[in-house]
Amino acid sequence: MSLVKRAWQCRARAWVAASLLFVSVASATDTGSRGATVQDAINMVRIQYAVTPDDKVAAISDDGTQAAFVTWRGDLARNTNVYELRTVDLRPPLKQQSSRVVLTRLFPGDQLDQVASPIQQLRYLKGNKVLTYLGRDAAGVAQAYRLDLATGEETQLTKHPTAVRTFTVDADGKLLGFSAIASADDGTAKRLEEDGVFLWEPGVFSFGQTFFSASPALIRLKQVDAVRQFFLTANGRDQLIFDSRQSRPKAPLDMKDPKVARAPSQSLAEDAVLGHFSVMPAAPNGRQMLLYPYLVAEQPLHPERYAYYMSSHMNEFGRRIAARVGVIDVATGKIEPLLDAPSPQFERYESGPPLWSPDGKSVVVYTLFPDRPADAPAWVEVDLATRRIVPLGLAKDARPVSWAADGRTLVLSINGDSFSQIRRTGDGKWSRPTQPGRANGFNADWSVAANGKVVLGVSDALRTPPDLTAYDPATKRSIRLTDLNPQLAEIRFGETTAYHWRSKPTDPADGFLVKPIDYQPGKRYPLVVLLDDNTLRFGNAPFLFDGVWQLSSHATQMLAAQGFMVLYKREASMRDVIETPAEAERVREDMERVVAQLDREGLIDPARVGVSGWSRAGYYTSYLVIHSSIKFAAAINTDGGASEYTNGMRAFTDKELSQIRTPVMFQSHGLWSLVYHGAMADRMNQLDRPAEILYFETASHTTTRPQHRLRSLGSSIDWWRFWLKGEEDPDPAKAAQYSHWRELRAVQERQLERSSSR
Template identity: 25%
Template sequence: MHLARYGAAIALAWLALPCAHAVKRRFTVRDDIAMVRFTHPRASPEDPGTAIAEPSPDGKSIVIVVTQGRLSDDLIESRLLIFQVSAIRNAAMHPQLSMPKPKVLATVQGMPPPFAVHAHDGVIKDVRWAADSSTIYFLTANRQGNYRLCAVRREGGRVDHLTPSTMSVDRFTLSGDRITLLASGQRPASSAAGQALNADARDITGTRLIEDLFPDSRYNRAIRVFRLYTIRLDANKPSIHSVPNYALEQIPFLARAYPFAASSQAGELIKLEPAKSVPKSWSRYAPATGYPQLRLRQGSTTGQFQAANIMRPLEYTAINLANGKQTPLLPAPNARSLGYLRDANRAVWSSDAKRILLTNTFLPVDRYSDTTSGDVYPCGVASMDMPDDRVRCLFFENRSLNPKVFHVQDVAFEKSAAKVAVLLHNGLNQQIVQHYTLRQSHWLLISTDLVQSPVTSLREWQRQDSDGGLRWRMFIHQSLNDPPQLWVRAPNGSSQKVWDPNPQFRQMRFGHASSYSWRDPHGHQWSGILIEPVGFIRGKRYPLVLQMYDYVDHQFITDGLYPTAFAARELASAGFVVLQFRKQRDTGSERDPQIALEGYQSAVAQLNAAGMIDPGRVGVVGFSLTCWYAAYALVHDPTLFHAATIADGLDNSYMQFMMFTPGEYFLRRQMLGVRGVAPFGVGLAHWVKTSAAFHFDRIQAPVRIEAIGPSSVLQEWDLYASLRLLKKPVDLIYFPHGTHIHKHPLARLESQQGNVDWMYFWLKGEELPDQSSVVSYPEWESMRRSYDRLNNSTKPASQ
């Protein structure tokens, strides 16, 4: 095990641009880290590949957020930029004029919180305009990952901090003359797990292993106590007021995924709150296909309701902001708790605060037409009238996993509380808007519109639709091979570039990327992005690296999807063919890794038949869930891969089950769902037969393991120890303060560049010839000598 040797890496963080006549150089990990990326200005973008400008209500200005990594101080920098629409319009109409440069309203260096779930998160987020377009409100993260609520005038000037540095704001909403926000205090001091018996003994029955062994771990300190606050904006000096009688233990990133909607009078707030119990009737609620372990049962263990359970049952709740009183609205669980993850969770008030729209929720069992027996399914969009609590369902949820099926993305009232628009999307990147009207106590579908240009919200679609497409529109133009740039579309449909945040890319060469698809022998359709090496020569066979998880259609591809271990375009710069592809939908069973293996095998076979790759030089990268698939493939087809990286993932092994499931309700149900039986008695024989961890002796490929945080070291230890004891090539890299999706620039440098180095060494048999390497090769040379002796093989041929 070793830590990375960075050497002069920090000093090389910002590379000087070569002169105009210099030979173009290749794209590297450092270029990826320093790349200026458009960050979605709202809190929870529906599509992580979509980034849009946030227009002011009067249409005169737009603000954008851009973000990049800084190797020089290992921080993330975000900037809030503003453009004047009139200046852009004038430049577009008069070619002799240059496009205006953006004005910087705020610059922040900090670090997103450990549990940020989107790749390349910024430290400015949740940008919102005041109704009169005079002020912009937003959240900024400091170096500890705590967020403060800030405000800046449109014309620029001082950035005002509306909340103290001791408070971390998670959500906020503007309603009338009031801001309502959800925030937590400073991280609590670490304390030993369990109950103290005396000065020398503690009872840790029922605690989590990670709490017992690593009380100072940031993961143990992630659960915070959240409270509600309000700020009156019409006061001479805005002050913060606490909502009494409200406190919630929650993991921060979960709170940001849920509705946070204050009424127009700011008297009540709708949130998803943890259920206090599971009534017997809730067992009839049908979990989503593939998630049978999530069915709710009366009398389940208390772990079901703990804050650490990311799937604990939640229900839509109204909170009185004057006294903190909570009132379940239905009551029934939100459908996300039962695995309905493709539908957004939304709560929307009508303008008179007398009707509410709630999405992705079950209704009380007695509200369904058949109340006698059988499963009941969630309502896609429900309306609720206040104060008589009458509930109506616009339409019921579809359990199908067919990518053509549409799921709820957003809802909104239209011209009155009797008219509703629903934005839906499917797995084919199509969007539609359905219009409903309330007639004779029933919601009727009256029309459907096809969305021509992708949108992230109904507000955006309504803004486009309101002027018949005649307004000047700002958008982010990008493709698989074109880096993102800010463009403007004129009312006549013509488009022009406004601003290029990465002019340095004009001096770089990129491997060409294209969509790629194939079928495995069992008929599964697979899709991905195939990236050719820089200088690709048809007919020449190249080493191949497979990266399975997901990808974003039509988005400029750099690392692949996440900056943990994935390094797609960087590998292409080093002479590899790279296939970043989408895993199949999970069945939650032992079939999943076998299906993945067939995907790996068929991809290699098709690329080999096309004459593009050398099947004797193929590598694989597993991240998170796909570590299970990669480890399974290494065991069940030992000659398929010739180098591998396993990064911070579960493999449903016996060791992981015994270490983590006693204190993890959701994980225990998941792993029991996969194996179908606990590893005791006759069940143990089944685990020995099916778990790859009992067969690591079959692995032939050199394996690089990346462990992020102390619990990750434990979950990867059986793979590392097995290969180490068997004297097989294995490298264990530890990121003690890292995040599952790497945020720290130096962590990204080690993870991504280290992976490029690893693949280059084992698949090409060489050391990377330039100075970008972050490793010390003598250790690997020693591994290779042992590897060659063990397998009686020769050094791999270089390309």
């Protein structure tokens, strides 16, 4: 996983689930009649992580009586996913209910966008009567839509030739403006299609690589999508007012030059990142809109004026993406900075998108200060007419998430798990925050939504599937609103408990141990260790059915049903060693300690241990089979890890690969991954080290397509059974698979014989 993606996924550390007052919840228990299957995982109804423009789990109607959220499940028969836009009633008393499905869309996924959905950016209009959303047209291109909840009538608001990314409507649902991906008109796309290019060519690729692979070409293709154009819409015509390429210097950046690296200018890569924070909200009166990110290359920020932003605690990447918030005059299309200061958006807890005041006269924004260059960024209110700045006086990790109905009170989220309020006083200043209230039991993978009267989030437990839950700050009661997966009560789940050890004598480490469903004390079981890729947050105890975030290869409960002990291992803290040789060594030491502890406790057979990792944890998997003292019986590397990450992404040497004694299955998602994995697998085969590749040509990094998941999870289970238990599925359709694996076993046996004879 890239460092940027890891930063995005460094979300709020969750609090321990406790004291939720649930109403007759159907949860998965030991009373079921059978073990879990891959089909169960595919059919499970899941809650979409983010559905609003500011990435909340639900949209709350203007009058507070209703909320909308999105679920999805796999449909194997059609090899697609079924997305459903649902609404729930928030009128008191809150209660569990059957959510109303108001829109259904089929969507198989997007290879280049692993979080793509056909229903995003939900907004309520006219109380609870109308919803707008970002959907997909018949050609699969993202467009803006309006849905009348009473009649079910759907209206397409945009018909842009390229994908719409954000959009804004007025109170009546009339389109005011939108941003969209720009057409590739710079000539480089044509060269890629019709001519030959060198991968080091700076005119084609904005930054070079120190190793040879197809990855620069893939990066280029993704970056074309990152170019955004912003339009105003009036009288049926779209007026282009800003193109994100205006933010880039015309000449390619020389990142080896320290002055260039420190300069707050954007390159193509930074533009791709900033696109994920793009917003274009309109004032309530529709006369002005905000534009973020707004940065023009000809009007650079001056490092000496923004001492805090240029201080040593900011890395070079952060310094290059100092963007401002722009203010658009809807009548003229003119853009000017809200403040001559950047609005950094990379602090998970305290930063966030700007909020218009209900009267449209001011903006609440997270920003640095033009007149105090060394001060830390803070939330302030900016008067549009005078540009007067009034700090909100918020403590660290607190940020406003919405206005209350009175138009003078801001609802605050504190550290992601507590909520408070501040009120504008008669002199225009802000009161101290009220005593925060804590909503226990929410899973922080889903960002909560709040309006001052209710907090909506997702609650689950190790063997209880996720459901939408409401928390009432006044009564401090939490009510589970939905029961999305009653069918899971039929399944016997393996006993799942928190498991602790010490990664080194002074540091505790943990994960979750899943025992076989017919566990017998005193019996030693084959162990599969599933490496987390920094997605399992500290303090979180999520529903462990398959994987956390990524849904291929990690067949957690399905392995328990097949008689395996499973350790879902939380990643150790890497802050002090990331991108250094000590990073993988910490993983190795941690792994060897926990396996030794499980062995001492008599829970596992140390001769039958497997390890699996996805993305960056795929690198850990490769490192372990090369360097660990554990003689792993098998390994699976899913879409990552076929090179030495901490040494310029160099290929592993023959000397390193010669140390492998473990059969490795590579699961490759897309052509780049195949080239990447194939290089390592080819060398392993040349060295008589057994390697297998399972290739998914159209899979995204974390794939969601049902047939992909069926094959990935099913093949993973087969792999573990073959190498750790000596078992084969008698299904005739798998005869060729097992024939090849028996050949790999013969290769391994020959290699082991040669090693023992030396």
